[in-house]
Amino acid sequence: MTDFATVCAAYSAHSLSARGRLRHDLVARRLLAELPGRPARVLDVGCGDGEMTLRLGAAGHHVTGADPSAEMLAAAARRLASRPDLAPRIRMLEAGVDSLPFERERFDAVCCHGVLMYLDDTAGAIARLAGLVARGGVLSVLTKNRAAIGFREALRGEYRAARGLIEQGAAASVGNLGIETRGDTAESLDALAAEHGLVPLPWQGVRIFHDHHEDWAPDPEEYAQALRTEWAASTRDPYRRLGRLVHTLARHEPGRRMP
Numbered sequence: 001m002t003d004f005a006t007v008c009a010a011y012s013a014h015s016l017s018a019r020g021r022l023r024h025d026l027v028a029r030r031l032l033a034e035l036p037g038r039p040a041r042v043l044d045v046g047c048g049d050g051e052m053t054l055r056l057g058a059a060g061h062h063v064t065g066a067d068p069s070a071e072m073l074a075a076a077a078r079r080l081a082s083r084p085d086l087a088p089r090i091r092m093l094e095a096g097v098d099s100l101p102f103e104r105e106r107f108d109a110v111c112c113h114g115v116l117m118y119l120d121d122t123a124g125a126i127a128r129l130a131g132l133v134a135r136g137g138v139l140s141v142l143t144k145n146r147a148a149i150g151f152r153e154a155l156r157g158e159y160r161a162a163r164g165l166i167e168q169g170a171a172a173s174v175g176n177l178g179i180e181t182r183g184d185t186a187e188s189l190d191a192l193a194a195e196h197g198l199v200p201l202p203w204q205g206v207r208i209f210h211d212h213h214e215d216w217a218p219d220p221e222e223y224a225q226a227l228r229t230e231w232a233a234s235t236r237d238p239y240r241r242l243g244r245l246v247h248t249l250a251r252h253e254p255g256r257r258m259p
């Protein structure tokens, strides 16, 4: 199990880099488009240093950020302290997927971004998260794309590692924090959501063309062009299949009863 106390600073640095920002911008754009116009109730599970929690709060939604790491929560609290205007709409709690304290409370969006790759049991996590989605709400999952494992290494010229991963059809590879992380496919995530009564929405590939650029430092115009290009490719085959991450969404349709 990854010790997030030790990688907290490294994660925050990655998150603030151009590559990190690219994924937050792509995911936030899609998520905000799926949320209702009114203030929604959002649960951000594994919220880390609070990037998406704060973005959704800034967009007017009521967000609960949950994370089992006290260090990550402290980093989120420091960021929240600089935005006191958001405090009435944001609550933070120390809990993981397995220890979420909600008996009756349900959410218009349940997010789990950048977390499943560190856990062993995708199916169990999706079952718990799906059960917290209110009617009409969405489950939003962002995780490592198993189908593209080895692509980053190949583009970086790390051919021996890339070939090994590709030939094995590897399920895991070393991620941004230097830790081996697991991948899932969009299809398997959609199938799990459907098992729990949710209706999958079109999925997106995230960070397709810029994932291997570790030190990418574009100027604002280049960044804007890159973002537009990534967005265009994110919904289209074959490009989306090569994204480092997959963003899957599934809706609890209003008339539908959960199994």
Ligand SMILES: C[S@@+](CC[C@H](N)C(=O)[O-])C[C@H]1O[C@@H](n2cnc3c(N)ncnc32)[C@H](O)[C@@H]1O
Binding pocket: 004, 011, 015, 045, 046, 047, 048, 049, 050, 051, 052, 066, 067, 068, 069, 072, 095, 096, 097, 098, 112, 113, 114, 115, 118, 119
């Ligand atoms: C890579 S960070 C992602 C943070 C944030 N969601 C984002 O997308 O920027 C992974 C987070 O998952 C959290 N985490 C680890 N195990 C977890 C679990 N069992 N349930 C929920 N979150 C977990 C870690 O503490 C860490 O904050």
